Amino acid sequence: xxxxxxxxxxxxxxxxxxxxxxxxxxxxxxxxxxxxxxxxxxxxxxxxxxxxxxxxxxxxxxxxxxxxxxxxxxxxxxxxxxxxxxxxxxxxxxxxxxxxxxxxxxxxxxxxxxxxxxxxxxxxxxxxxxxxxxxxxxxxxxxxxxxxxxxxxxxxxxxxxxxxxxxxxxxxxxxxxxxxxxxxxxxxxxxxxxxxxxxxxxxxxxxxxxxxxxxxxxxxxxxxxxxxxxxxxxxxxxxxxxxxxxxxxxxxxxxxxxxxxxxxxxxxx
Amino acid sequence: xxxxxxxxxxxxxxxxxxxxxxxxxxxxxxxxxxxxxxxxxxxxxxxxxxxxxxxxxxxxxxxxxxxxxxxxxxxxxxxxxxxxxxxxxxxxxxxxxxxxxxxxxxxxxxxxxxxxxxxxxxxxxxxxxxxxxxxxxxxxxxxxxxxxxxxxxxxxxxxxxxxxxxxxxxxxxxxxxxxxxxxxxxxxxxxxxxxxxxxxxxxxxxxxxxxxxxxxxxxxxxxxxxxxxxxxxxxxxxxxxxxxxxxxxxxxxxxxxxxxxxxxxxxxxx
Numbered sequence: 001x002x003x004x005x006x007x008x009x010x011x012x013x014x015x016x017x018x019x020x021x022x023x024x025x026x027x028x029x030x031x032x033x034x035x036x037x038x039x040x041x042x043x044x045x046x047x048x049x050x051x052x053x054x055x056x057x058x059x060x061x062x063x064x065x066x067x068x069x070x071x072x073x074x075x076x077x078x079x080x081x082x083x084x085x086x087x088x089x090x091x092x093x094x095x096x097x098x099x100x101x102x103x104x105x106x107x108x109x110x111x112x113x114x115x116x117x118x119x120x121x122x123x124x125x126x127x128x129x130x131x132x133x134x135x136x137x138x139x140x141x142x143x144x145x146x147x148x149x150x151x152x153x154x155x156x157x158x159x160x161x162x163x164x165x166x167x168x169x170x171x172x173x174x175x176x177x178x179x180x181x182x183x184x185x186x187x188x189x190x191x192x193x194x195x196x197x198x199x200x201x202x203x204x205x206x207x208x209x210x211x212x213x214x215x216x217x218x219x220x221x222x223x224x225x226x227x228x229x230x231x232x233x234x235x236x237x238x239x240x241x242x243x244x245x246x247x248x249x250x251x252x253x254x255x256x257x258x259x260x261x262x263x264x265x266x267x268x269x
Numbered sequence: 270x271x272x273x274x275x276x277x278x279x280x281x282x283x284x285x286x287x288x289x290x291x292x293x294x295x296x297x298x299x300x301x302x303x304x305x306x307x308x309x310x311x312x313x314x315x316x317x318x319x320x321x322x323x324x325x326x327x328x329x330x331x332x333x334x335x336x337x338x339x340x341x342x343x344x345x346x347x348x349x350x351x352x353x354x355x356x357x358x359x360x361x362x363x364x365x366x367x368x369x370x371x372x373x374x375x376x377x378x379x380x381x382x383x384x385x386x387x388x389x390x391x392x393x394x395x396x397x398x399x400x401x402x403x404x405x406x407x408x409x410x411x412x413x414x415x416x417x418x419x420x421x422x423x424x425x426x427x428x429x430x431x432x433x434x435x436x437x438x439x440x441x442x443x444x445x446x447x448x449x450x451x452x453x454x455x456x457x458x459x460x461x462x463x464x465x466x467x468x469x470x471x472x473x474x475x476x477x478x479x480x481x482x483x484x485x486x487x488x489x490x491x492x493x494x495x496x497x498x499x500x501x502x503x504x505x506x507x508x509x510x511x512x513x514x515x516x517x518x519x520x521x522x523x524x525x526x527x528x529x530x531x532x533x534x535x536x537x538x539x
Contacts, residue, residue, distance in 0.1 A: 014461060035360070038353040042418075048411035056409035081313070088306040091299075126524050127517070130400065130488045134505060139325045141318030144310045218398045222491060225313070228401075235404055243405075247397060254396040 059240055066248055067241035071230070075242075078220070078227035079249055085144045085151065085226055086212040092148065093155020093212075094205055100156060101163030102189070108167060117160070125157030133219040144225030151212045151219070158211070162204055166197045203265040210254075210261045217250050329510060336518055337511035344500065344519055350414050351496035351523065354489065355482035358421030363475050365426050370433035376445075377437055377463065387430070395427025399485050403494035414495035421482050421489070429478050436470035437463070472538050480531035487520045497523075 018024040068075070103109045103117030124132075133150035140146045170193065178192035220228020227246060234242040271285045284292070371377045373387035403420035410416050440463060448462035490498020497516060504512040 014465065035357070038357055041349065042353065042414045044413065044415045045411060049415065052410045059405070059408060081309075084306040084309045087302060088310055091303045126521055128484050128488050130491065131501070131520070138329065139322040141315050143313050143315070145314040145319060148310055214396070214398060218400045221400060221404070231401065232404060235408065247401070251393060251396040255392060
């Protein structure tokens with residue numbers, strides 16, 4: 001009886017990320033062709049770019065040292081306006097999104113309400129806040145009210161969607177238990193649904209406050225109040241040291257907000 | 270569950286009285302902040318314009334229909350530019366974000382100082398909106414698609430790198446140790462131990478960011494950084510409302526399409 005020793009492979013190659021070689025090479029080829037066409041059709045004015053490089057250097061040099069002093073009042077005013085706008089837009093948006101979110105939950109509402117609320121959510125999620133802000137400025141005039149409206153609409157798209165999803169994923173037995181006591185619809189929402197979704201919703205509202213502040217810093221570029229207008233003015237006046245100061249303040253507030261909201265969210269949940 | 274003894278027998282409550290009061294107090298503070306914020310905003314509002322808004326809305330929306338379908342001929346190039354800004358911008362961002370993420374992750378960073386620098390890059394690029402980057406870059410490289418692409422790219426470095434390094438920190442360390450036990454060099458450890466674990470995350474993050482960037486690149490034209498926003502701004506400024514509604518429809522289609530595509534691809538990967 002002869003025993004043949006099986007020959008084991010002596011080398012090993014790790015399997016590729018995409019298994020089918022045809023798909024893998026096809027994807028690489030398509031990507032290469034796409035990138036080439038995209039860059040080819042970009043019409044970049046290289047002369048202008050070349051001229052711009054020393055300008056970029058000057059711009060960076062002009063950033064230092066940041067000048068907080070010269071337009072201090074304007075910066076403080078703009079930043080505060082942004083913050084208040086973000087806060088009130090978050091609150092207003094959440095108040096609006098509660099009925100929409102309840103309506104957009106499939107297990108809660110009749111079909112036509114569901115479809116209608118989903119439509120509201122989808123349409124307010126599609127357009128970037130800045131585009132909504134342009135229209136808000138047209139309708140409501142310049143100033144923070146337009147920003148408030150634009151950010152509230154953005155908040156509805158975000159918050160109502162997540163609220164609806166959370167309600168759809170809730171524990172059904174609790175809802176049934178409250179139902180079986182003969183509760184009214186409002187009692188049912190208040191005692192069966194609300195306690196289940198509340199902790200996550202508080203966390204999400206803090207997160208949205210964070211997003212709204214970031215957005216409120218730019219809606220000013222289209223005239224909807226906040227620090228954005230001053231940022232644009234400082235750049236067009238070539239006061240780059242002020243620009244740097246505003247950017248530093250924005251970054252500082254964004255970081256503070258992000259850490260605070262992250263910390264609070266952990267604490268709440 | 271706290272129990273309160275009353276003459277009629279015990280009563281159960283969900284919270285202790287103290288906790289209940291604390292919650293009411295938090296709500297009270299929130300209410301005060303809201304009222305104060307509302308007061309400040311309303312002070313800066315010209316209410317005459319706000320009351321006039323419904324009329325304006327009806328007026329402008331009637332002017333918007335029907336959308337100017339023929340304007341589509343002009344829009345093909347800008348929408349192509351918009352998609353390119355998002356795609357090339359995301360590619361640039363991923364190319365820079367991947368090394369930054371490895372430098373920022375606890376388990377792969379070469380040194381604490383390097384990690385601090387990487388975290389600084391992530392935070393500073395992430396905190397500034399791409400529209401602000403676009404304003405600055407238009408000054409440097411001139412108005413056009415390049416400024417938009419770079420703006421989206423720079424903003425996305427932080428956005429991607431944050432998700433990437435969180436993904437890297439979540440890898441299974443035992444696999445890396447197993448590779449290390451075979452006597453692998455750091456490079457081999459990276460290629461055989463870490464990369465296979467994080468590649469799906471990387472692909473997912475890239476696609477997700479692309480989807481976000483399509484939405485973001487539609488507005489860059491407002492400050493002259495290329496894409497369909499240039500047309501949007503122009504049409505709004507010349508009050509060509511039928512063109513505006515056409516542009517909005519195109520943006521709507523692009524955003525929905527990109528969201529659908531990214532959901533499909535992410536579903537296929539993960």
